[in-house]
Amino acid sequence: MASPIRLAFSPDSDDLFMFWPLLQGKVDAEGLTFVADRADTEELNERVSRGDVDVSAVSIARYAAIADDWLLLPHGMSVGRNYGPVVVAKEPATLASLEGKRIGTPGFKTTAHLVLSLVAPAFEPVVVPIAPFARAFEAVRSGEVAATTLIHEGRLTYTQEGFSLVADLGVEWSKLTGGLPLPLGGNVIAKRLGSELIAKVSRLCRTSIAWAIAHRDEVIDGLAAGDERKLGFDRAMVDTYLGLYANADTADAPEDVRIAVRELFKRAHAAGLHAALVNVEYAP
Numbered sequence: 001m002a003s004p005i006r007l008a009f010s011p012d013s014d015d016l017f018m019f020w021p022l023l024q025g026k027v028d029a030e031g032l033t034f035v036a037d038r039a040d041t042e043e044l045n046e047r048v049s050r051g052d053v054d055v056s057a058v059s060i061a062r063y064a065a066i067a068d069d070w071l072l073l074p075h076g077m078s079v080g081r082n083y084g085p086v087v088v089a090k091e092p093a094t095l096a097s098l099e100g101k102r103i104g105t106p107g108f109k110t111t112a113h114l115v116l117s118l119v120a121p122a123f124e125p126v127v128v129p130i131a132p133f134a135r136a137f138e139a140v141r142s143g144e145v146a147a148t149t150l151i152h153e154g155r156l157t158y159t160q161e162g163f164s165l166v167a168d169l170g171v172e173w174s175k176l177t178g179g180l181p182l183p184l185g186g187n188v189i190a191k192r193l194g195s196e197l198i199a200k201v202s203r204l205c206r207t208s209i210a211w212a213i214a215h216r217d218e219v220i221d222g223l224a225a226g227d228e229r230k231l232g233f234d235r236a237m238v239d240t241y242l243g244l245y246a247n248a249d250t251a252d253a254p255e256d257v258r259i260a261v262r263e264l265f266k267r268a269h270a271a272g273l274h275a276a277l278v279n280v281e282y283a284p
Contacts, residue, residue, distance in 0.1 A: 008036070042110060056188055064274045073202055180263055
C-alpha cells in the first residue's frame with residue numbers, strides 16, 4: 001500500500017476550505033490517501049525545510065529559500081487585490097511615525113513581513129504568533145509592540161477590538177508596483193515525489209478547490225462542525241474571509257498574479273532581503 005500524502009496547512013479558514021473536500025472524501029482521491037496537520041504559518045515555513053511533508057501551505061515569500069526542492073502549485077494561492085495584511089495600533093498612526101519602533105510580525109519568513117520591510121524598512125520586528133488570534137491584540141495593548149501586523153481573520157476584527165488602521169499592506173504593495181495584486185500564501189509540493197505523482201496530487205488539489213468553490217455553503221457548514229480554533233464560529237466573518245482569499249485567484253493563478261510573484265522576489269532581491277533572485281517553478 002502506498003504511503004499517504006502528507007498535507008500541512010495553517011489554522012485559517014481558506015486553507016481548510018481548499019483541502020476539506022479532499023480530506024472528507026467529496027472528491028475521488030484516485031487511490032491515494034491523504035493525512036493532514038495544521039500549524040502556525042511560520043511553523044509551516046520552517047517545516048518545509050525539514051521535508052517531513054509532501055504538500056504544504058507556505059508564505060509566498062518563503063518559496064525563495066526552498067525553490068530547489070519544491071514546486072509552487074498554480075492553484076491554492078491567497079491573493080489580495082488592493083487589500084492584504086494590515087498594520088494596526090491603539091491610536092491613529094502612520095508608517096512613518098512608527099520608524100524605529102517595535103512592530104509585531106507574524107514571522108520573519110512571512111510575506112506580510114517581507115512587504116512591510118519593503119514599504120517601511122526602518123522598524124524593529126517582534127514575532128507575534130498568529131495563534132491564538134487574540135495574541136497580536138494583547139501584544140499592542142500591553143505595550144510589547146507599538147503596532148502589529150495582522151493576517152488571516154484578525155484583519156477583519158481589529159476595529160471591533162478598538163484598534164486603528166495604520167496601513168493595509170495590499171494597498172501599499174499596489175501603490176508600489178503600479179496596481180499588481182499581492183500574492184500572500186500558496187501551496188508547494190515536494191520535487192522528490194517525482195513528476196507522475198506531482199501531476200496527480202496537483203490535479204486532485206485543483207479538483208478539491210474547484211469542488212469547494214462550487215459547494216461553498218456545504219464546505220462552510222463542514223468548517224463550522226469541525227472548527228477547533230475557537231469556541232465560537234462566526235459564519236459571516238468566515239464567509240467574508242473566504243471571499244477575500246478563496247476565489248477565482250485561488251482556483252488558478254492568473255497571469256498578473258504570476259507577474260506579482262516574480263516582482264515580489266525581484267524587489268526583495270534588489271532590497272537585499274533575499275540573497276538570490278529566485279526562478280519560480282510551477283507544478284502542472
